[in-house]
Amino acid sequence: MIEWALIFLLFIVILVLFYNYSKIKGQIEQQARVIFDSWSQKKSEDIDRWKTTELERLSSEKARIQFENWRLAEEQNIRTDAIKRSQSVTRGKVTECLIPFFPDFPYNPKDARFLGTPVDLIVFDGLSDEDEIQEVAFIEIKTGKTANLSKRERAVRDCIRGGRVQYYTIHQSFDESENLFVDMKVK
Known part of the structure; x- marks a missing residue:
């Protein structure tokens, strides 16, 4: 057991x-x-x-x-x-x-002055032939596919078309007492 x-x-x-x-x-x-x-x-x-x-x-x-x-x-x-x-x-x-x-240019080439900017040419029509100017023409030349004016070119065009063109004579004498800009209006 x-x-x-x-x-x-x-x-x-x-x-x-x-x-x-x-x-x-x-x-x-x-x-x-x-x-x-x-x-x-x-x-x-x-x-x-x-x-x-x-x-x-x-x-x-x-x-x-x-x-x-x-x-x-x-x-x-x-x-x-x-x-x-x-x-x-x-x-x-x-x-x-x-x-x-160019042959098709409507003015005498001697009357044209190249600026380049803001307009390409200024033409004093009649200046070279008669010394009597018929007109002053501002010309912008465009080449290429588009002929759009720039903002500055449009501003010049609008100013001329609006008649806002002036002519001034500035006489420079070396006398310090004379005012150089006598004929010009200041706006």
């Missing part, structure tokens, strides 16, 4: 040990799962962060390459356009100076 009691006691001890073993094993597995999940989430975040950074770098690099390709392709067009515009401006400036010598 002692043998049976000893076997029974051993059996209970084995059951208690097995219960404790199972309990500790469950806790260890749970801790291992928590550690693994934490590690897995951190790795996933690291991979996502790396992917985002890498995607941004690749996108930036691709954009830079595309811009460089566009710049190389368009550089010649831009240069050609700039040269055409420069030639057009130069052609316009030369034309402004030469217009009085």
